[in-house]
Amino acid sequence: MSTPRLDPDRQTWMRAPETVAVMTALDVACPGGSRFVGGCVRNALLGEPVKDIDIATQLTPDETIAAAKAAGLKAVPTGKAHGTITVVCNRQPFEVTTLRRDVSTDGRRAVVTFTEDWAEDAQRRDFRLNALYADREGTIFDPTGGLQDVERRRFVFVGDPENRIREDYLRILRLFRFEAWYGGGDPDPAGLAAAARLKDGLHKLSAERVWAELKKLLAARDPRRALDHMARADILDLIVGVNGSLRVLGGIVDQDIQYGLAPDSLLRFAALADGGPERIRTMAAKLKMSNAETRRLQGAVDPSAREDVTKAFSDMAAAERAIMALGARAFEDQARLQAAGEVAPPPRDWTLLARFAREWEQPDFPVTGGDLILLGYEPGPMLGDALDELKAHWVAERFEPTKDELIARLKH
Numbered sequence: 001m002s003t004p005r006l007d008p009d010r011q012t013w014m015r016a017p018e019t020v021a022v023m024t025a026l027d028v029a030c031p032g033g034s035r036f037v038g039g040c041v042r043n044a045l046l047g048e049p050v051k052d053i054d055i056a057t058q059l060t061p062d063e064t065i066a067a068a069k070a071a072g073l074k075a076v077p078t079g080k081a082h083g084t085i086t087v088v089c090n091r092q093p094f095e096v097t098t099l100r101r102d103v104s105t106d107g108r109r110a111v112v113t114f115t116e117d118w119a120e121d122a123q124r125r126d127f128r129l130n131a132l133y134a135d136r137e138g139t140i141f142d143p144t145g146g147l148q149d150v151e152r153r154r155f156v157f158v159g160d161p162e163n164r165i166r167e168d169y170l171r172i173l174r175l176f177r178f179e180a181w182y183g184g185g186d187p188d189p190a191g192l193a194a195a196a197r198l199k200d201g202l203h204k205l206s207a208e209r210v211w212a213e214l215k216k217l218l219a220a221r222d223p224r225r226a227l228d229h230m231a232r233a234d235i236l237d238l239i240v241g242v243n244g245s246l247r248v249l250g251g252i253v254d255q256d257i258q259y260g261l262a263p264d265s266l267l268r269f270a271a272l273a274d275g276g277p278e279r280i281r282t283m284a285a286k287l288k289m290s291n292a293e294t295r296r297l298q299g300a301v302d303p304s305a306r307e308d309v310t311k312a313f314s315d316m317a318a319a320e321r322a323i324m325a326l327g328a329r330a331f332e333d334q335a336r337l338q339a340a341g342e343v344a345p346p347p348r349d350w351t352l353l354a355r356f357a358r359e360w361e362q363p364d365f366p367v368t369g370g371d372l373i374l375l376g377y378e379p380g381p382m383l384g385d386a387l388d389e390l391k392a393h394w395v396a397e398r399f400e401p402t403k404d405e406l407i408a409r410l411k412h
Contacts, residue, residue, distance in 0.1 A: 006044050011138070013040065013050045013053060018094075022087050022089055026055070027136070029059055029063055033116075034056065034058070035056055035141065036053065036054070036133065036135075037054050037055065037131075037132070037133050038130050039130065041134045041140070042129045046150065053094050054094070054097065055095070056098075056118075056133060058116045059096075060098055061083055065077070073088065074089075075088075078095075082100070083099075083114060084096070099114065099117065099118065100112040100114055100121055101120040102167065123158060124167075125158050126157065126158065126168075126171050126174060128146035128155075128158055129155055129156075131158055153182055153183055153184030153185070154183065154188055155178045155188065156188045157171075157175075165194055165198045165201065166198065169201035170209055170213060172195045173202070175187065175191055176227070176235075177216050181217075181220045183225070183226065186229070192229060196233035200238075214239060214269075216265075218265040218269060219263045221257070224246065239287075249340075251271070251340025252268055252271045255340060259351065267300065270333065273297075277302065280298055283297075301334075308321045309335055312335065313353065319356060319357075320399070321396070323357055328357040331357050332354045335350040335357075338350070363399045366402065366403035366406065369383055371407065375411075386410060390410070393409065
């Protein structure tokens with residue numbers, strides 16, 4: 001059986017002028033000493049889109065910088081200590097990394113030394129599908145046996161799974177992330193078993209790394225199968241607690257697929273967490289989410305207008321009240337989550353509510369604090385309470401009462 005190869009004429013990323021310029025610059029310094037590696041080769045073989053282009057090279061980081069500058073390209077030492085130089089051509093970045101082997105690892109980071117041996121570099125990579133190399137002509141180099149995993153779309157650890165995981169415990173989550181994005185069946189049994197045995201090592205990782213990896217996993221078109229395997233191995237429980245609500249998340253995924261929506265990691269996390277404000281605050285703090293992410297999630301579970309969100313599916317007045325209370329984004333999130341949580345099909349049609357929320361323009365409340373001061377109110381809590389009471393009445397009456405009618409309520 002002949003070795004598969006990539007046809008540069010069919011791989012637009014390989015023949016792009018920027019790619020050609022970078023590879024030419026590296027080849028001038030070290031002929032034949034640089035190859036494409038990792039995700040770009042993997043995705044090309046799987047027929048998936050190629051986004052980031054990584055290059056492995058026998059050049060040292062300083063030699064890579066010199067080669068780039070000699071060709072008029074920008075070189076940024078983004079990870080020079082670990083061998084990575086970002087070469088930029090026409091604003092497109094290429095990560096160029098010197099071949100490496102591990103000197104020591106502690107489950108979070110590695111101390112590396114540089115090498116010119118492709119097999120040594122391959123042995124320190126996570127999965128066989130990520131340890132495939134290709135030269136400029138498309139010839140594939142497979143030091144670990146990754147080509148046998150292409151047809152099955154299965155991610156198998158390079159060498160002993162437990163050794164690979166102990167080198168970096170984030171590889172547990174990367175296993176499920178790659179399966180969610182590209183997997184074609186059940187994960188490799190040996191890798192899955194090793195991940196389950198060593199799951200406590202996730203506690204050694206920073207919360208930021210765990211959250212970043214989980215967000216990528218949730219952004220897959222349909223991550224349910226991978227998440228189900230995580231739940232069975234009690235790995236999901238370590239991250240979100242009690243294995244989350246795969247049922248509600250499944251409803252959100254079905255909505256995305258049915259309506260052709262881009263996966264929304266935050267909304268999917270809200271479905272998975274399946275809890276109220278306190279649980280969301282706890283999870284946001286545990287995973288060290290950004291303030292913006294935390295606010296979005298809190299809005300998605302804010303109980304202050306839950307009844308109106310429920311009524312909104314058949315009552316536009318309730319929809320307007322809920323939008324006023326929550327804002328359009330949180331209202332849409334809550335409508336989707338409620339529809340996703342429906343047990344009996346068909347789910348309520350949240351799409352009309354989402355469109356209504358986006359198009360609805362909130363009217364301006366006609367009464368100000370200054371108006372009440374003219375009536376004799378003094379600045380303070382009583383004035384604020386009076387404004388809140390008037391606004392609640394105005395919203396309940398679908399924004400129809402005029403300024404004069406609202407003020408008249410205070411005079412009676």
